[in-house]
Amino acid sequence: MLLLILMAASLGAEQPVPLGLDIYMPAPDNNQPTREKVVLGRRLFFDRGLSLDRSLSCATCHDPKRAFTDGRTVSVGVYGRRGSRNAPSLINRGYGETHFWDGRAPALEKQVLEPILSSLELALTPAKLEERTRLSPAEVANALASYVRSIRSGNSAYDRYLYGDHGALNKQRRRGLALFRGKAGCSLCHTGPNLSDERFHNTGVAWREGALLDSGRFRVTGSTLDRGSFKTPTLREVARTASLVSSRWWIITTREAVPTPDSIPRFGRFA
Numbered sequence: 258m259l260l261l262i263l264m265a266a267s268l269g270a271e272q273p274v275p276l277g278l279d280i281y282m283p284a285p286d287n288n289q290p291t292r293e294k295v296v297l298g299r300r301l302f303f304d305r306g307l308s309l310d311r312s313l314s315c316a317t318c319h320d321p322k323r324a325f326t327d328g329r330t331v332s333v334g335v336y337g338r339r340g341s342r343n344a345p346s347l348i349n350r351g352y353g354e355t356h357f358w359d360g361r362a363p364a365l366e367k368q369v370l371e372p373i374l375s376s377l378e379l380a381l382t383p384a385k386l387e388e389r390t391r392l393s394p395a396e397v398a399n400a401l402a403s404y405v406r407s408i409r410s411g412n413s414a415y416d417r418y419l420y421g422d423h424g425a426l427n428k429q430r431r432r433g434l435a436l437f438r439g440k441a442g443c444s445l446c447h448t449g450p451n452l453s454d455e456r457f458h459n460t461g462v463a464w465r466e467g468a469l470l471d472s473g474r475f476r477v478t479g480s481t482l483d484r485g486s487f488k489t490p491t492l493r494e495v496a497r498t499a500s501l502v503s504s505r506w507w508i509i510t511t512r513e514a515v516p517t518p519d520s521i522p523r524f525g526r527f528a
Protein backbone atom coordinates (compact mmCIF):
# COMPACT_ATOMS: atom_id res chain seq x y z
CA MET A 258 0.00 0.00 0.00
CA LEU A 259 2.80 2.39 0.89
CA LEU A 260 4.27 1.69 -2.50
CA LEU A 261 0.96 2.56 -4.03
CA ILE A 262 0.83 5.87 -2.19
CA LEU A 263 4.36 6.73 -3.15
CA MET A 264 3.71 5.82 -6.75
CA ALA A 265 0.55 7.84 -6.76
CA ALA A 266 2.41 10.63 -5.08
CA SER A 267 5.22 10.68 -7.60
CA LEU A 268 3.18 10.22 -10.73
CA GLY A 269 0.30 12.36 -9.63
CA ALA A 270 -2.20 13.33 -12.22
CA GLU A 271 -1.56 10.30 -14.42
CA GLN A 272 -2.33 7.66 -11.80
CA PRO A 273 -5.63 5.83 -12.00
CA VAL A 274 -7.93 6.64 -9.08
CA PRO A 275 -7.74 3.89 -6.41
CA LEU A 276 -10.90 1.83 -5.92
CA GLY A 277 -13.40 3.44 -3.59
CA LEU A 278 -12.39 7.08 -4.11
CA ASP A 279 -14.24 9.68 -6.14
CA ILE A 280 -13.01 9.84 -9.72
CA TYR A 281 -13.32 13.59 -9.58
CA MET A 282 -10.89 15.53 -7.43
CA PRO A 283 -11.47 19.27 -7.48
CA ALA A 284 -8.60 21.67 -8.25
CA PRO A 285 -8.83 25.41 -8.92
CA ASP A 286 -8.95 26.53 -12.56
CA ASN A 287 -5.65 28.35 -12.20
CA ASN A 288 -3.90 25.33 -10.67
CA GLN A 289 -4.90 22.24 -12.57
CA PRO A 290 -2.48 19.43 -11.71
CA THR A 291 0.34 18.64 -14.11
CA ARG A 292 3.08 16.10 -13.75
CA GLU A 293 5.67 18.89 -13.59
CA LYS A 294 3.93 20.59 -10.68
CA VAL A 295 3.49 17.33 -8.77
CA VAL A 296 7.17 16.45 -9.23
CA LEU A 297 8.26 19.92 -8.15
CA GLY A 298 5.83 19.84 -5.22
CA ARG A 299 7.19 16.51 -4.10
CA ARG A 300 10.74 17.83 -4.20
CA LEU A 301 9.75 20.88 -2.15
CA PHE A 302 7.84 18.69 0.33
CA PHE A 303 11.04 16.85 1.26
CA ASP A 304 13.31 19.92 1.04
CA ARG A 305 14.77 20.98 4.40
CA GLY A 306 15.77 24.26 2.77
CA LEU A 307 12.18 25.29 3.38
CA SER A 308 12.93 25.70 7.10
CA LEU A 309 14.84 28.60 8.61
CA ASP A 310 17.59 26.45 10.13
CA ARG A 311 17.42 23.84 7.34
CA SER A 312 16.50 21.17 9.86
CA LEU A 313 12.92 20.36 8.84
CA SER A 314 10.80 19.76 5.80
CA CYS A 315 7.08 19.20 5.41
CA ALA A 316 7.85 15.49 5.53
CA THR A 317 9.31 15.79 9.05
CA CYS A 318 5.80 16.36 10.36
CA HIS A 319 4.00 14.57 7.54
CA ASP A 320 6.04 11.39 7.15
CA PRO A 321 4.78 9.17 4.30
CA LYS A 322 5.63 6.08 6.38
CA ARG A 323 3.21 7.25 9.06
CA ALA A 324 0.41 8.13 6.67
CA PHE A 325 1.86 11.64 6.53
CA THR A 326 1.72 12.27 10.28
CA ASP A 327 4.60 12.58 12.78
CA GLY A 328 3.59 10.20 15.55
CA ARG A 329 3.70 13.02 18.10
CA THR A 330 0.95 14.47 20.22
CA VAL A 331 1.76 17.97 19.05
CA SER A 332 4.16 18.98 16.30
CA VAL A 333 7.61 20.43 16.88
CA GLY A 334 8.92 23.09 14.51
CA VAL A 335 12.31 24.80 14.09
CA TYR A 336 14.47 25.21 17.22
CA GLY A 337 12.20 22.78 19.06
CA ARG A 338 9.26 25.19 19.04
CA ARG A 339 6.15 23.28 20.03
CA GLY A 340 2.83 23.89 18.36
CA SER A 341 -0.44 23.17 20.08
CA ARG A 342 -1.96 20.72 17.62
CA ASN A 343 -1.37 17.31 16.20
CA ALA A 344 -0.24 16.88 12.59
CA PRO A 345 -3.13 15.45 10.59
CA SER A 346 -2.72 12.85 7.88
CA LEU A 347 -2.49 14.23 4.36
CA ILE A 348 -4.07 11.15 2.79
CA ASN A 349 -6.79 12.10 0.30
CA ARG A 350 -6.75 15.74 1.42
CA GLY A 351 -7.28 16.77 -2.19
CA TYR A 352 -10.91 15.84 -1.64
CA GLY A 353 -11.12 18.12 1.38
CA GLU A 354 -13.38 21.14 1.42
CA THR A 355 -11.49 23.10 4.08
CA HIS A 356 -8.10 22.58 5.67
CA PHE A 357 -6.58 22.45 9.15
CA TRP A 358 -8.39 21.01 12.16
CA ASP A 359 -10.52 24.14 12.34
CA GLY A 360 -11.02 24.44 8.57
CA ARG A 361 -9.54 27.94 8.47
CA ALA A 362 -7.92 27.46 5.04
CA PRO A 363 -10.46 27.24 2.24
CA ALA A 364 -7.98 25.94 -0.35
CA LEU A 365 -4.80 23.89 -0.31
CA GLU A 366 -3.01 26.69 -2.15
CA LYS A 367 -3.64 28.87 0.93
CA GLN A 368 -2.94 26.11 3.40
CA VAL A 369 0.50 25.01 2.25
CA LEU A 370 2.17 28.40 2.73
CA GLU A 371 1.09 28.66 6.35
CA PRO A 372 3.54 26.11 7.79
CA ILE A 373 6.37 27.66 5.77
CA LEU A 374 5.70 31.13 7.16
CA SER A 375 4.61 30.13 10.67
CA SER A 376 7.23 31.04 13.27
CA LEU A 377 6.40 27.82 15.15
CA GLU A 378 6.93 25.59 12.12
CA LEU A 379 9.33 26.29 9.24
CA ALA A 380 9.65 30.02 10.01
CA LEU A 381 10.70 31.47 6.63
CA THR A 382 9.70 34.87 5.28
CA PRO A 383 8.28 35.17 1.75
CA ALA A 384 11.56 36.82 0.67
CA LYS A 385 13.66 33.99 2.12
CA LEU A 386 11.39 31.44 0.50
CA GLU A 387 11.98 33.08 -2.90
CA GLU A 388 15.69 33.29 -2.31
CA ARG A 389 15.96 29.62 -1.36
CA THR A 390 13.69 28.16 -4.03
CA ARG A 391 14.02 30.75 -6.80
CA LEU A 392 10.26 30.46 -7.12
CA SER A 393 7.52 32.89 -6.17
CA PRO A 394 5.42 31.97 -3.12
CA ALA A 395 2.49 31.37 -5.51
CA GLU A 396 4.53 28.91 -7.56
CA VAL A 397 5.60 27.10 -4.40
CA ALA A 398 1.99 26.99 -3.21
CA ASN A 399 0.69 25.65 -6.53
CA ALA A 400 3.33 22.92 -6.67
CA LEU A 401 2.88 21.82 -3.04
CA ALA A 402 -0.91 21.82 -3.38
CA SER A 403 -0.62 19.70 -6.55
CA TYR A 404 1.61 17.24 -4.72
CA VAL A 405 -0.77 17.02 -1.76
CA ARG A 406 -3.61 16.29 -4.22
CA SER A 407 -1.58 13.38 -5.58
CA ILE A 408 -1.46 11.66 -2.17
CA ARG A 409 -4.30 9.21 -2.42
CA SER A 410 -5.10 5.94 -0.78
CA GLY A 411 -7.96 3.57 -1.51
CA ASN A 412 -8.40 0.02 -2.77
CA SER A 413 -8.32 -1.36 0.78
CA ALA A 414 -9.96 -4.58 1.87
CA TYR A 415 -12.90 -2.42 2.92
CA ASP A 416 -13.26 -0.96 -0.59
CA ARG A 417 -13.03 -4.39 -2.20
CA TYR A 418 -15.70 -5.62 0.19
CA LEU A 419 -17.99 -2.71 -0.70
CA TYR A 420 -17.43 -3.43 -4.36
CA GLY A 421 -18.64 -6.98 -4.00
CA ASP A 422 -15.68 -9.09 -2.87
CA HIS A 423 -17.37 -10.58 0.17
CA GLY A 424 -14.26 -12.47 1.25
CA ALA A 425 -12.18 -9.29 1.47
CA LEU A 426 -13.21 -8.81 5.12
CA ASN A 427 -13.14 -11.71 7.55
CA LYS A 428 -15.94 -12.31 10.01
CA GLN A 429 -14.43 -10.25 12.80
CA ARG A 430 -13.98 -7.28 10.53
CA ARG A 431 -17.44 -7.59 9.12
CA ARG A 432 -18.68 -7.45 12.70
CA GLY A 433 -16.54 -4.38 13.25
CA LEU A 434 -17.98 -2.76 10.16
CA ALA A 435 -21.51 -3.50 11.28
CA LEU A 436 -20.73 -1.86 14.62
CA PHE A 437 -19.06 1.06 12.87
CA ARG A 438 -22.16 1.66 10.79
CA GLY A 439 -24.65 0.63 13.44
CA LYS A 440 -24.52 0.74 17.21
CA ALA A 441 -21.20 2.57 17.52
CA GLY A 442 -22.45 5.31 15.19
CA CYS A 443 -19.01 6.05 13.75
CA SER A 444 -20.34 6.47 10.23
CA LEU A 445 -22.47 9.39 11.38
CA CYS A 446 -19.30 11.42 10.92
CA HIS A 447 -16.75 9.07 9.35
CA THR A 448 -18.71 8.64 6.17
CA GLY A 449 -18.33 8.65 2.38
CA PRO A 450 -15.40 7.54 0.27
CA ASN A 451 -12.92 9.28 2.51
CA LEU A 452 -14.61 8.35 5.80
CA SER A 453 -15.08 11.98 6.71
CA ASP A 454 -18.09 14.25 6.49
CA GLU A 455 -15.67 17.21 6.28
CA ARG A 456 -17.65 18.83 9.05
CA PHE A 457 -16.78 19.97 12.57
CA HIS A 458 -17.74 18.23 15.79
CA ASN A 459 -17.07 18.58 19.46
CA THR A 460 -15.84 15.14 20.48
CA GLY A 461 -14.49 16.44 23.77
CA VAL A 462 -10.94 16.05 22.53
CA ALA A 463 -9.79 19.52 23.59
CA TRP A 464 -11.38 19.47 27.04
CA ARG A 465 -9.34 18.74 30.15
CA GLU A 466 -11.04 18.67 33.52
CA GLY A 467 -13.72 21.08 32.42
CA ALA A 468 -11.34 23.51 30.71
CA LEU A 469 -11.25 24.03 26.97
CA LEU A 470 -7.63 24.01 25.75
CA ASP A 471 -8.35 24.83 22.12
CA SER A 472 -11.52 26.51 20.91
CA GLY A 473 -11.19 24.87 17.48
CA ARG A 474 -13.70 25.91 14.83
CA PHE A 475 -14.97 28.71 17.08
CA ARG A 476 -11.92 30.77 16.13
CA VAL A 477 -13.04 30.70 12.51
CA THR A 478 -16.81 31.19 12.80
CA GLY A 479 -17.18 32.94 16.16
CA SER A 480 -20.22 30.77 16.78
CA THR A 481 -20.47 29.38 20.30
CA LEU A 482 -21.87 26.19 18.82
CA ASP A 483 -18.42 25.58 17.33
CA ARG A 484 -16.48 25.82 20.59
CA GLY A 485 -14.14 22.85 20.84
CA SER A 486 -15.15 21.51 17.42
CA PHE A 487 -12.68 19.99 15.01
CA LYS A 488 -12.85 18.57 11.53
CA THR A 489 -13.57 14.88 11.18
CA PRO A 490 -10.34 13.30 9.91
CA THR A 491 -10.21 10.53 7.36
CA LEU A 492 -9.68 7.08 8.83
CA ARG A 493 -7.82 5.86 5.79
CA GLU A 494 -4.36 4.52 6.68
CA VAL A 495 -5.06 5.35 10.31
CA ALA A 496 -3.30 2.14 11.36
CA ARG A 497 -0.05 3.82 10.38
CA THR A 498 -0.63 6.80 12.66
CA ALA A 499 -0.19 6.97 16.40
CA SER A 500 -3.89 7.66 16.87
CA LEU A 501 -4.87 4.05 16.44
CA VAL A 502 -2.56 3.04 19.23
CA SER A 503 -4.30 5.44 21.55
CA SER A 504 -7.77 4.64 20.34
CA ARG A 505 -7.24 0.85 20.24
CA TRP A 506 -10.27 0.63 18.07
CA TRP A 507 -11.28 -1.25 14.99
CA ILE A 508 -10.51 0.82 11.98
CA ILE A 509 -11.04 0.62 8.25
CA THR A 510 -7.63 0.29 6.80
CA THR A 511 -5.54 -1.60 4.37
CA ARG A 512 -3.54 -2.93 7.31
CA GLU A 513 -4.65 -6.03 9.16
CA ALA A 514 -5.82 -4.15 12.25
CA VAL A 515 -7.65 -6.24 14.79
CA PRO A 516 -10.97 -4.93 16.06
CA THR A 517 -11.34 -4.50 19.78
CA PRO A 518 -14.91 -3.25 19.91
CA ASP A 519 -15.08 -3.54 23.66
CA SER A 520 -12.53 -0.82 24.20
CA ILE A 521 -13.75 2.73 24.52
CA PRO A 522 -12.19 4.86 21.82
CA ARG A 523 -10.05 7.76 22.92
CA PHE A 524 -9.33 9.89 19.93
CA GLY A 525 -7.37 12.52 21.76
CA ARG A 526 -4.35 13.51 19.82
CA PHE A 527 -4.18 17.04 21.06
CA ALA A 528 -1.97 18.17 23.93
Ligand code: HEC
Binds near residue numbers: 372
Ligand atom coordinates in the same frame (compact mmCIF):
# COMPACT_ATOMS: atom_id res chain seq x y z
C1 HEC B 1 6.22 21.41 12.48
C2 HEC B 1 5.36 20.40 11.91
C3 HEC B 1 4.73 20.68 10.56
C4 HEC B 1 5.37 21.02 9.41
C5 HEC B 1 6.85 21.28 9.19
C6 HEC B 1 4.35 21.05 8.39
N1 HEC B 1 3.13 20.75 8.92
FE1 HEC B 1 1.39 20.56 7.91
N2 HEC B 1 0.40 20.47 9.64
C7 HEC B 1 0.97 20.42 10.89
C8 HEC B 1 -0.05 20.59 11.91
C9 HEC B 1 0.17 20.59 13.41
C10 HEC B 1 -1.26 20.78 11.21
C11 HEC B 1 -2.62 21.09 11.84
C12 HEC B 1 -2.61 22.53 12.25
C13 HEC B 1 -3.96 23.11 12.57
O1 HEC B 1 -4.97 22.45 12.38
O2 HEC B 1 -4.00 24.26 13.02
C14 HEC B 1 -0.95 20.67 9.78
C15 HEC B 1 -1.89 20.72 8.77
C16 HEC B 1 -1.59 20.52 7.43
C17 HEC B 1 -2.57 20.35 6.39
C18 HEC B 1 -4.08 20.35 6.55
C19 HEC B 1 -4.63 18.94 6.54
C20 HEC B 1 -6.07 18.89 6.89
O3 HEC B 1 -6.57 17.81 7.25
O4 HEC B 1 -6.77 19.90 6.82
C21 HEC B 1 -1.88 20.22 5.21
C22 HEC B 1 -2.46 20.02 3.82
C23 HEC B 1 -0.46 20.34 5.53
N3 HEC B 1 -0.33 20.50 6.89
C24 HEC B 1 0.56 20.34 4.60
C25 HEC B 1 1.86 20.71 4.93
C26 HEC B 1 2.87 21.09 3.95
C27 HEC B 1 2.68 21.10 2.45
C28 HEC B 1 3.99 21.41 4.66
C29 HEC B 1 5.32 21.93 4.14
C30 HEC B 1 5.25 23.23 3.48
C31 HEC B 1 3.68 21.21 6.06
N4 HEC B 1 2.37 20.83 6.18
C32 HEC B 1 4.60 21.37 7.08
C33 HEC B 1 2.31 20.24 11.16
C34 HEC B 1 3.32 20.54 10.24
Ligand code: HEC
Binds near residue numbers: 491492500507522
Ligand atom coordinates in the same frame (compact mmCIF):
# COMPACT_ATOMS: atom_id res chain seq x y z
C1 HEC C 1 -19.82 13.18 16.04
C2 HEC C 1 -18.90 12.83 14.97
C3 HEC C 1 -18.00 11.63 15.17
C4 HEC C 1 -18.36 10.33 15.52
C5 HEC C 1 -19.75 9.79 15.76
C6 HEC C 1 -17.13 9.57 15.53
N1 HEC C 1 -16.07 10.37 15.24
FE1 HEC C 1 -14.15 9.79 15.10
N2 HEC C 1 -13.59 11.75 15.00
C7 HEC C 1 -14.43 12.80 14.88
C8 HEC C 1 -13.68 14.05 14.98
C9 HEC C 1 -14.24 15.46 14.89
C10 HEC C 1 -12.35 13.69 15.20
C11 HEC C 1 -11.16 14.65 15.43
C12 HEC C 1 -11.15 15.11 16.86
C13 HEC C 1 -10.81 14.01 17.80
O1 HEC C 1 -9.72 13.43 17.69
O2 HEC C 1 -11.68 13.70 18.66
C14 HEC C 1 -12.31 12.22 15.19
C15 HEC C 1 -11.16 11.45 15.32
C16 HEC C 1 -11.13 10.07 15.21
C17 HEC C 1 -9.92 9.27 15.19
C18 HEC C 1 -8.49 9.82 15.21
C19 HEC C 1 -8.02 9.87 13.78
C20 HEC C 1 -6.88 10.79 13.54
O3 HEC C 1 -6.27 10.70 12.45
O4 HEC C 1 -6.59 11.61 14.40
C21 HEC C 1 -10.27 7.97 15.11
C22 HEC C 1 -9.36 6.78 15.05
C23 HEC C 1 -11.73 7.95 15.08
N3 HEC C 1 -12.21 9.25 15.13
C24 HEC C 1 -12.51 6.80 15.01
C25 HEC C 1 -13.86 6.79 15.28
C26 HEC C 1 -14.63 5.59 15.54
C27 HEC C 1 -14.08 4.18 15.53
C28 HEC C 1 -15.91 5.98 15.81
C29 HEC C 1 -17.07 5.13 16.25
C30 HEC C 1 -16.89 4.49 17.51
C31 HEC C 1 -15.94 7.45 15.69
N4 HEC C 1 -14.68 7.87 15.37
C32 HEC C 1 -17.06 8.23 15.84
C33 HEC C 1 -15.80 12.75 14.71
C34 HEC C 1 -16.55 11.64 15.03
